[in-house]
Amino acid sequence: MFTHQLKYELIGLLRSRWIQLLSVLLLLLCLFAAYNGRQKVDQRLEAIATAQQEVQEGDARALALIDSIADGHAVNVSSWQMPDKPATIGNYYPRVAYMPPKPLALFATGQSDMFAHYVKPSMRGEAMMLDFTEMTNPVQLLFGSFDLAFVFIYLLPLIVIAFTYDLLSREREQGALRLIAAQPLSVLHWLWQKTLVRILVLGTLLSLALLLSLALQGALTADTLPDLLLYWLLSLAYMVFWFALAFLINLLGQSSSQNAVSMLSLWVLFVLLIPAVVAQLGNSLYPVPSRAGLVNELRLVTAEVNEKADDILSNFLRDHLELASEEEQQTGFWERYLASQRVIQEEIRPVLNTYEAQLAQQQQWTQRGKLLSPALLLQDSFNELSGTSNRHYEHFRSEVVRFAEDWRAFFMPLIFKNQAVDKNVMAELPTFTYTETGDRLSGFSNFLVILVYVLLVVAGGFVYFRRQGLESVLA
């Protein structure tokens, strides 16, 4: 029976202009979105490459100068720019600390349009206070990007709705439903199979569109496969969720246009309203303290510390005897600066912690709130798998802060002991390597939660049908 219906429905679907139009539309949307994603990733890679090249060129210049100095030649560089001084290298020859895109970063722009992907922390130790936000037109951030995540989260449900809102009601409105009900088959099964056929058709289209658009952008390689599989499962589960809703709504026995209204209201609820309310509550319940206030607090601390700079330095050297120069105690600018920076950081750390704590609370709230809508689950997983979630940028930030400490720690002994930078030192400069923070587990658990949604909705349909009986559908 099922094969009969499969054949009949398939032919009907393939002949329908409406469906042909929708498939072409889906394909075009995916292609455009993947192209946009690629463009953003390329811009990111290019910026990083340029920055790295600049560093290499700078290093070559510095090495040449160091060579000349070693050979005893006079060099035409002002004193504070002399590359044999550790402070010069530490401040004016910083490394690029960068965050390479994950292989499937083109899938979801996430927070990547807002945060910088590379910074060059110098020895001054401002890394903790560095502004990691990218320079951008804020309108760009307001509207967001037309990426694959947008196509899947927002547009795919609408295509499903256009595909299914009159699944059963049209048959009823055309008078065919009573004929079908008169046949020896269950209307429930009939509708279920009809839905299944559409799931298969749209699922195939979706998979093809996804594969094609990723392949065209060169994102289809062996190492992307596990992530891609998870994307694919998540998208399919999300699509099936909307089919399940259509199944349920069709069983309620309303007219086609009422069905369309109900489906659209659900779309507005799950994709627009629940996310907006959850986000608003997160911000209202756990507001981050005033950044404007932080500015002044930091200034006061800095002024205070600068006043006591001399004391701080001698305390610091007492604590770090290994850094004290064997010759006469040097109290140059950098010694004083670095010592007081450390004190400033220690004083400001608790204040910064309050921001991070509030953000962590918001994050926690989001983790609970995302359970309220499959759209949120999908966004969360997409950002996570693309490496564009807040978590990734926080991770990058903490890696940079750690690297900045290493960088400074490398120069501190050189400065305090008044040691010159030579070729060997240049070869030993610390370099930044970003450690991935992958998390497929949360993607998989989100997938399972979406499946639970599907099961609940389908079960709801079955229970409703059992209770109300055939007549409510036919009427």
Place this chain on the structure above:
Amino acid sequence: MIFRITLKELKENLREGRIRLSLLIVLALLLVSVFISRGYYLSVQQQHAEAKEAARDVWVSQDEKNPHSAAHFGTYAFKPKYPLALIDQGVDKYAGISIYLEAHNRNEAQYMAAADQTALSRFGELTPDFILLFIIPLLIILISYNAFSRENEQGTLRLLKSQGLNMWSLAMGKWWSVFLPVMLLCCLLFGVAAIFLGSLEDFGTLAPAELLIMLLVFLLYYAVFINLSLLVSALSKNSGISLVLLLSIWILSCLAAPKAANNLANGLHPYPTRMAFEAAIAEDKKNGLDGHDPWNQEAIRLEKAVLTEYGVDSLHQLPFNFDGYRMQKSEEHEADIYFKHYAYLREQHERQTDIYQATALFSPFLPARFLSMAIARTDYHTHWDFADAAENYRIQMQAALNNDFAQKTSYGDWSYKADRKLWESIPDFSYDPPELGEILQTNVLNIVILLLWFGLSLGGLFFATSKL
């Protein structure tokens, strides 16, 4: 006749459960969002006032020191929130709130609120502008998608025609029956907002005209959606198709077109990364006059020029301190470098704006979006204006400090210390956003495009109804 049709349609609509329910939901959402927005506005305003006062206090109560050290110590400019941000928060949370004003450097505004929020808030938040721009057009579609298609399906259109009813009157009757409740809703919202705004102390800066013009922009935007909904409904064979089509139009104009415009703008006219921008400026500065480095080539050239100009042969004979003079010249030179680089940035911004405006021809959402945030002074243009004002203030502040140093000391004298009198003589930074007239002038294209949308959609509706 139109009046009677309107009355009948209104009654019919209000009897329908789903319309009553959705009207109530939208009303509740609007009120809640205004309430939340008010709390947010008040707290931000208070933070701003406190920070501004504290920054001034830190500035005037700093120790006695060399004016140039004070210039390095610097101060902060904070961006005030304009009362109408209560209704439309625009790009505010994506733009920084404070600019550090120091010697030698023009800094970008720091601390955008969005960086302190989760990725979730990128979906949008429960703010009045979210409801006004996204949800109310959906409400309009919900009320009017079947205005004509239902008459068609039930066969009542034929009856009406046989009565000799002018189809345009029918269309207009239906038009008003959708417009009136929406208008009522909006007036209610703006009324509540006006009451909140009236209770604020700094309400004086806000003319009621602004609130009214903002209301007009939204009403015009809704009128476009009503035209489109009735148009599609008149052209569609059945209500289901009409609804799906209208939703596609909505999603295209409110979500897809703005995003596509974004990608287009960013692809064609990208901003440099912050690091690259800073590096380019540093490169230019390196080759120019360095106020701290008397042995720098440009500094030597300046020295010679000044000596010849005053006809003396040593810097000590000059009637002012050459160190301060050089510092100021270098400051002016650096300001020019910044001006050049920011001019490029502004050019990119203007080119991007052109793309948004071109896309607005496909989306009535865009002109309404840009107009409403421009009136609320929460658009990008206002942010630029603020940043420019801060930069002007910085330049004047540097000039005052450097000139004081140059005038009151002689060459080589770095021991001079200025005191509170000098700090106080530099006025506090204050920023006034552009006036309404200026805003309307810069947004004239948005107004024209929105009117064009209204005219064309109304013409389309006229054409479609005449063919019924």
